[in-house]
Amino acid sequence: MTRLLSLIALAFRIPRKPSDNCVRTPLLPLMLANGLILAMTFPSYAEDGNCFGFQSLAGNPELSLGRINARSPRTYFVANRAEAGDCPSAAAKCRKPSYLAPGDRVIVSRANGAFACVDFIDAKRIPHPGWLPAGAVDREVTSPPTLTDWSGA
Numbered sequence: 001m002t003r004l005l006s007l008i009a010l011a012f013r014i015p016r017k018p019s020d021n022c023v024r025t026p027l028l029p030l031m032l033a034n035g036l037i038l039a040m041t042f043p044s045y046a047e048d049g050n051c052f053g054f055q056s057l058a059g060n061p062e063l064s065l066g067r068i069n070a071r072s073p074r075t076y077f078v079a080n081r082a083e084a085g086d087c088p089s090a091a092a093k094c095r096k097p098s099y100l101a102p103g104d105r106v107i108v109s110r111a112n113g114a115f116a117c118v119d120f121i122d123a124k125r126i127p128h129p130g131w132l133p134a135g136a137v138d139r140e141v142t143s144p145p146t147l148t149d150w151s152g153a
Contacts, residue, residue: 050081077095116133117130
């Protein structure tokens with residue numbers, strides 16, 4: 001947030017001479033002000049049925065590892081509320097074509113009723129955030145690292 005405010009302050013800087021490489025249009029301050037407004041409203045928007053993975057870590061959620069269980073051969077991602085107003089839900093219109101297989105590992109950031117907000121990192125290390133049915137994700141129990149874990153002893 002401090003960085004965003006610094007950028008806005010820089011946008012209002014008046015150049016000392018015409019040769020300065022500074023955008024002189026009033027559009028830049030407007031764009032930065034818009035960004036500030038979006039940044040301030042994003043956390044509340046993210047909590048209203050939308051899962052953006054690590055982009056929506058507002059409120060400092062407790063992250064955990066999870067593994068897709070074998071209750072079904074495919075666990076399909078579910079749409080955000082921004083994509084379809086009634087989602088996330090078990091309705092057919094909320095089901096996305098992308099899915100995970102049993103044994104796939106995910107990072108769980110939060111839950112919304114019967115759905116968990118997860119990030120799946122694929123083989124190319126690209127994160128794929130989205131809702132999954134919470135019953136399809138078994139959370140792995142992990143303990144916090146000890147001092148010897150950090151020191152490598």
